[in-house]
Amino acid sequence: MDVLLQQLINGLILGSLYALVALGYTMVYGILELINFAHGEIVMVGAMVSVSVLAALTAAGVPVALALPLALAAAVVVCVVTGVLVERIAYRPLRNAPRLAPLITAIGVSIVLQNLAMIFWGRQYLSFPPVIEVRVYDVLGATVSNIQILILVVAALTMGGLLLLVNRTRLGRAMRATAQNREVAGLMGVDVNRVIAATFIVGSALAAVAGLLIASYYGIAHYNMGFILGLKAFSAAVLGGIGNIPGALLGGLLLGVIESLGAGYIGDLTGGFLGSHYQDIFAFLILILVLTFRPSGLLGERVADRA
Amino acid sequence: MTSKLLIAFVLGAASWSMPAWLTAAETIEIGCVAPLTGPQAHLGKDIENGARLAVDTINASTPTIGGQPVQFVLLVEDDQADPKTATVVAQKLVDEGVKGVVGHLNSGASIPASRIYAENGVPQVSPASTAVAYTNQGFDTTYRLMANDSQQGKALGQYATGLGKRVVVVDDRTAYGQGLIDEVVKSVEASGGKVVGREYTTDKSTDFTAILTSLKAKRPDVVVFGGMDPQAAPMMRQMRTLGMKTPFMGGDGMQSAEFIKLAGPAAEGAIGSSPGLPLEQMPGGADFTKRFGERFGKVQIYAPFSHDSAVVLIQAMLRAGSAEPKQYLPELAKTQLDGVIGPIAFDAKGDLRDGPVTLYQVKNGQWQPVETIGGPAAK
Missing domain, CATH: 3.40.50.2300 (Response regulator)
Known part of the structure; x- marks a missing residue:
């Protein structure tokens, strides 16, 4: 078995999940310069909804091929509604307030969502119904499972779709214009409120997809799963250059791979002094180094003068 | 009157x-x-x-x-x-x-x-x-x-060595997980086995693919985990995803109905110890x-x-x-x-005298007792 290759694969899967979530942070930041700390919670909502719906449907005897897309659709709808409501209620009234105010609100929204989820779903872990039979394939001495392949494919398709949306469509052009200068974009006839709402819709839909993938991969969903995930994804976005979409992809993948390699080799590298539970040291050490030498992140250039 | x-x-x-x-x-x-x-x-x-x-x-x-x-x-x-x-x-x-x-x-x-x-x-x-x-x-x-963990770890270690001599261990760095695994390590070595790998995680983690991959490379006969079911269940799922067919064991923290629910079909074959006798x-x-x-x-x-x-x-x-x-x-x-x-009855320290430890295995989605180690019955 090739350990290094396996660790790279592990990291790539973890990284594509981080990247999907990081996109949500980076899109909102790019347009509003707001760190939407509630985004991790939207992912959690996506995971919880998809698990609940899938469990209910499979219990009712709906075939998996139908139940899975329905669960995804339900998660997307609930996440989009939540995301738009959060924007409308918590962020829009503060759009011209000092930067600290929406940041605090974002943290507040995150706590509210977590507690609502706890009240609604309870404190127990939800279990992803075993609808997908795990198959394991051998690739050059490493193993890849069908769920991992599914994650890679879905993540790649979603991110490709997003890049097309941002670079090739009218809405994408409006988004880019709003990101560059909100006032001027407004003067040029862009409906800024609509563009911002669309950003939250797209970001929340991505979060729903990420939520379903994460729940299916790890097999569990929990009301406070969004917190650490959000933190990691946010770090990934910063690593790649927050506000920059390819940066979020790069940052997410890098963070996943670094974490995997870190956890896999830290024990051997430090002679057993530091165990694998210190895996986050690597990720955050790299983050600190990158920010020290490239404060705008790996791909972020535009952001430096705004931050 | x-x-x-x-x-x-x-x-x-x-x-x-x-x-x-x-x-x-x-x-x-x-x-x-x-x-x-x-x-x-x-x-x-x-x-x-x-x-x-x-x-x-x-x-x-x-x-x-x-x-x-x-x-x-x-x-x-x-x-x-x-x-x-x-x-x-x-x-x-x-x-x-x-x-x-x-x-x-x-x-x-x-x-x-x-x-x-x-x-x-x-x-x-x-x-x-x-x-x-x-x-x-x-x-x-x-x-x-x-x-206590000394009694439980001893039982787990003995049973693990019975399954195979090359043992790897993971603990969640809590007082419970670490204490249990320390005792398992002692017991495995006392029963003629060898601990060929030790990895660590936390009681909040969900991704264990990296540590499992390094452990897999050590070609273990059995994996022993010290921690609770919210980690044990995804860990066992990920072992199967990584193509590890090694037996998976743990202490009372994972010997729960919740573990089977969370791990789904991957739970099959898991071995969990629990102090005390089986409920039935x-x-x-x-x-x-x-x-x-x-x-x-x-x-x-x-x-x-x-x-x-x-x-x-x-x-x-x-x-x-x-x-x-x-x-x-x-x-x-x-x-x-x-x-x-x-x-x-208590001993001088306040520990339960002759506390028995029972080992269970998941069979057909249920924990089934397989062996009781220690306790008054053993004497």
């Missing part, structure tokens, strides 16, 4: 002819602490429900202390499985004047809290904490009804399952133990004729009774 005697007679008659709640029964407060929020809430609730069943059952029998009718009240606190919160709620219970405490669940919470109970002379019976250090602090107020092999098991089931549903793991913890405390008070810790503590130490979990 003097009037004094007459009054005594009337009062006496009143106290046993009327339901307890009608007489002005003195209330005696007993603390119960477990994590009621967070990932282990289902286990904490199990502890609360077990203790509640014991208290309610005893109350219904109109207990008296020193001739006075008494009613026991459970003051329930949430320690969030967190050492700092554990000391805060311990102090709160002490300030509220509880006469004894059932709890905590996690060794990491029980140990710091036990100092506060000891300093205030409040007896503590843990239904779940298994870390050796808990009863090793020299406190005379510290008791438990579980076989406990002397009072069938009756307890029925009574508990009527009120609270399915027993997770700890309910019989928290039930007996409350019983042990209350019985000591009744025997001593006093709810004052100073008065009843010597009686607590002398406890000799047949609980739901089996015969209960």
Whole structure:
């Protein structure tokens, strides 16, 4: 078995999940310069909804091929509604307030969502119904499972779709214009409120997809799963250059791979002094180094003068 | 007949002819602490429900202390499985004047809290904490009804070595997980096996692919995990995803119905140890399952133990004729009774004497007992 290759694969899967979530942070930041700390919670909502719906449907005897897309659709709808409501209620009234105010609100929204989820779903872990039979394939001495392949494919398709949306469509052009200068974009006839709402819709839909993938991969969903995930994804976005979409992809993948390699080799590298539970040291050490030498992140250039 | 005697007679008659709640029964407060929020809430609730069943059952029998009718009240606190919160709620219970405490669940919470109970002379019976250090602090107020990690780790290590000589271990760096795995390592080496890899995680992680990959490279015969079910279940799933068919073992933290639910089909074949006898092999098991089931549903793991913890405390008070810790503590130490979990007696440290450890395996989606190591039956 090739350990290094396996660790790279592990990291790539973890990284594509981080990247999907990081996109949500980076899109909102790019347009509003707001760190939407509630985004991790939207992912959690996506995971919880998809698990609940899938469990209910499979219990009712709906075939998996139908139940899975329905669960995804339900998660997307609930996440989009939540995301738009959060924007409308918590962020829009503060759009011209000092930067600290929406940041605090974002943290507040995150706590509210977590507690609502706890009240609604309870404190127990939800279990992803075993609808997908795990198959394991051998690739050059490493193993890849069908769920991992599914994650890679879905993540790649979603991110490709997003890049097309941002670079090739009218809405994408409006988004880019709003990101560059909100006032001027407004003067040029862009409906800024609509563009911002669309950003939250797209970001929340991505979060729903990420939520379903994460729940299916790890097999569990929990009301406070969004917190650490959000933190990691946010770090990934910063690593790649927050506000920059390819940066979020790069940052997410890098963070996943670094974490995997870190956890896999830290024990051997430090002679057993530091165990694998210190895996986050690597990720955050790299983050600190990158920010020290490239404060705008790996791909972020535009952001430096705004931050 | 003097009037004094007459009054005594009337009062006496009143106290046993009327339901307890009608007489002005003195209330005696007993603390119960477990994590009621967070990932282990289902286990904490199990502890609360077990203790509640014991208290309610005893109350219904109109207990008296020193001739006075008494009613026991459970003051329930949430320690969030967190050492700092554990000391805060311990102090709160002490300030509220509880006469004894059932709890905590996690060794990491029980140990710091036990100092506060000891300093205030409040007896503590843990239904779940298994870390050796808990009863090793020299406190005379510290008791438990579980076989400790030394007994459990020894059993796990022996069984693991029976499955194969190359053992790898993972722990979640909590007092429980680390303590258990330290004992497993000792036991594996004592039984002629070899620990070829040791990795660590945390009690909040969900991704274990990296550490499992490094462990897989060590070509182990068996993987032993020290931690709780929210980590054990995804860990076992990920082992199967990585194509590891190695047997997966763990302690009582994963030997729960929740583990099977969370791990799904991947749970098949998992081996979990649990201090004590299987619920159905406990002397009072069938009756307890029925009574508990009527009120609270399915027993997770700890309910019989928290039930007996409350019983042990209350019985000591009744025997001593006093709810004052100073008065009843010597009686607590002398406890000799047949609980739901089996015969209960303490050694000098406050550990359960001859605590048995049972190994279970998941077969057809159910934990099935495979072997009991230690305990009175083994002698």
